[in-house]
Amino acid sequence: MRNLKTQERTAIEAVARRYSATWEKGSDPPDAYITVAGKRVAVDMTTLKQRGTGQDNAAKPRLRFDKVATRLIERLQASLGETVPEGMTVLLAVTAPIRLPSKTAATLEDKIQTLLRQGSRGRDERDTIHGNRIRIRLLRDESERAPKVIGFVHNSDSDPVLLFNMTGELLELIKVEAGRRALRLVGDRWLVVISARGISCLEAYRYIYSQLRMASDFKKIFMVFGDGRVGMLTG
Numbered sequence: 001m002r003n004l005k006t007q008e009r010t011a012i013e014a015v016a017r018r019y020s021a022t023w024e025k026g027s028d029p030p031d032a033y034i035t036v037a038g039k040r041v042a043v044d045m046t047t048l049k050q051r052g053t054g055q056d057n058a059a060k061p062r063l064r065f066d067k068v069a070t071r072l073i074e075r076l077q078a079s080l081g082e083t084v085p086e087g088m089t090v091l092l093a094v095t096a097p098i099r100l101p102s103k104t105a106a107t108l109e110d111k112i113q114t115l116l117r118q119g120s121r122g123r124d125e126r127d128t129i130h131g132n133r134i135r136i137r138l139l140r141d142e143s144e145r146a147p148k149v150i151g152f153v154h155n156s157d158s159d160p161v162l163l164f165n166m167t168g169e170l171l172e173l174i175k176v177e178a179g180r181r182a183l184r185l186v187g188d189r190w191l192v193v194i195s196a197r198g199i200s201c202l203e204a205y206r207y208i209y210s211q212l213r214m215a216s217d218f219k220k221i222f223m224v225f226g227d228g229r230v231g232m233l234t235g
Helices: 006-018 067-080 101-118 160-183 199-212
Strands: 022-025 032-036 039-047 088-095 125-129 132-140 149-154 189-194 220-224 230-234
Touching: 006 022, 006 032, 006 039, 006 189, 006 220, 006 230, 039 160, 067 088, 067 101, 067 149, 088 101, 088 160, 101 125, 101 132, 132 160, 149 160, 149 199, 160 199, 199 220, 199 230
Parallel strands: 039 189, 088 149, 189 220
Antiparallel strands: 022 032, 032 039, 088 132, 125 132, 220 230
């Protein structure tokens, strides 16, 4: 049985309050147990490593999910899926509204193909295409489960660096949880993810998680944010 850090104790208490439940320290694994309506559930906890120096205190990241935005990202994922090499993920952010979706998609495909041939990585590629600001980042040596392309269409007041950094945080989480999988016990399990960011980032985290298609042994995954609030990532 390990002692919980103050941040972990605060997080498990917040989740327990959500269900008017009691909790106790676990045997590592799991990190803790929560008893809900007489049922004892094992709980693992992990803390996201906050990445980068983007404008993390900027306005809430506002993503767009209209048909034009969705079709643009789906087209790029389909067209680049066979081109992006294994072990690499392309992160793409485009400001909305997208008035020339076909031309924008074709230009983005060409630009990303060029970056892949050059092996560009490190500094983000930035440009303006048909009136839309774009940012591209190539990630290497990420989880083998990560998709080849993760795209964001967002309002102009949202910071794409923040979205990219949040994606990196969840990719790191996949690596950590894959390493812990062999230690897991049988039965219902919950995961509590601790983030220093605010709950305004929950919608973006949910979208990123859905794009990662992370295989999970957890029945529920919660996020506990730096402002003390709890959100459900999945479950």
